Amino acid sequence: MFTFPQGQRVAHFAAALTVALSSTHVLAFKAQVRDQNGAPIEDAVVYAVPIDGRLPxxxxxxxxxxxxxxxxxxxxxxxxxxxxxxxxxxxxxxxxxxxxxxxxxxxxxxxxxxxxxxxxxxxxxxxxxxxxxxxxxxxxxxxxTPYFAKTGHDGTATLPDLPRGSYRVLAWNYRQHDLDARSEQTIQTPAAMPVTFSLQLDPR
Structure with missing residues (x-):
């Protein structure tokens, strides 16, 4: 049976490990949430649901x-x-x-x-x-889903531990007239960031 020399076996193992890790590499995902006038929304929630349904x-x-x-x-x-x-x-x-x-x-x-x-x-x-x-x-x-974050003063939310994959990403805020309303996008990570959402808010 043919076997690789020791140095080649190490190189092949390292290459295989790199491919395996890259397929599940965890990324930081950023989203911006703005109102109908383009102003940033604080305390909006952004969350990502895997399209394949797999959760940790x-x-x-x-x-x-x-x-x-x-x-x-x-x-x-x-x-x-x-x-x-x-x-x-x-x-x-x-x-x-x-x-x-x-x-x-x-x-x-x-x-x-x-x-x-x-x-x-x-x-x-x-x-x-x-x-x-x-x-x-x-x-x-x-x-x-465990993948969620709130926006700060600048309307930006960061999901720090989002594995590579396809997701439904949704944004919500308590000042929407319909509390059950969501703004939704489908994204593939890694994605061009930040992804921007627009929500229709009631006046304060």
Whole structure:
């Protein structure tokens, strides 16, 4: 049986490894989200869903939405379906946290300090409030992918760990008239970046 000399075997192995790694190489993906006037949108969510349906077998990362100074912080949170979310109360008064949204109706009766985590096992938008303080509001977007990010002041979102492949990339913001609306593009990574989305927002 013919065998490669030692040096050639190493070279062939290195070449094969390079090809294997390049096929799944993880990339940073950037998107910009702007409104109908071209202004950047802060707190928009951008998420990527693999067209082939393949997702990493990892446990969804937990999240936290705290209450402080009679406000929810952060205003917008995004998690993968199946994630648990804590709602700690850092005020010196009680809060009663609830949501009547279809994906997951829940209520955390008046409490201070730590909360019982809530697991969100359906996708969609959760509008979260306080039964005692009507001005308190937060938005939780539950998505079926671990590849997501929020935009900053400049309207840019960066998904740092997006493997090569084909994706449906969607953008969402809580100021849209229809909370279930998405702007969607199909992309192949690596893609020319940033990819730009335009959302129609209601006036503040």
């Amino acid at each position: 077998h990892t446990r969804p990362a937990p999240a936290m939405i705290m209450q402080k100074n009679k406000m929810f912080m952060p205003l917008v949170t995004v998690v993968q379906k199946g994630a648990s979310v804590d709602f700690p109360n850092h005020d010196d008064i009680g809060h009663d946290v609830y949501s009547f949204s279809d994906p997951q109706r829940f209520e955390l009766k008046i409490y201070r300090g730590a909360s019982h985590p809530v697991v969100f096992d359906k996708t969609g938008v959760e509008v979260i409030g306080c039964n005692i303080h009507d001005t308190m509001i937060a938005y939780l977007l539950v998505v079926d």
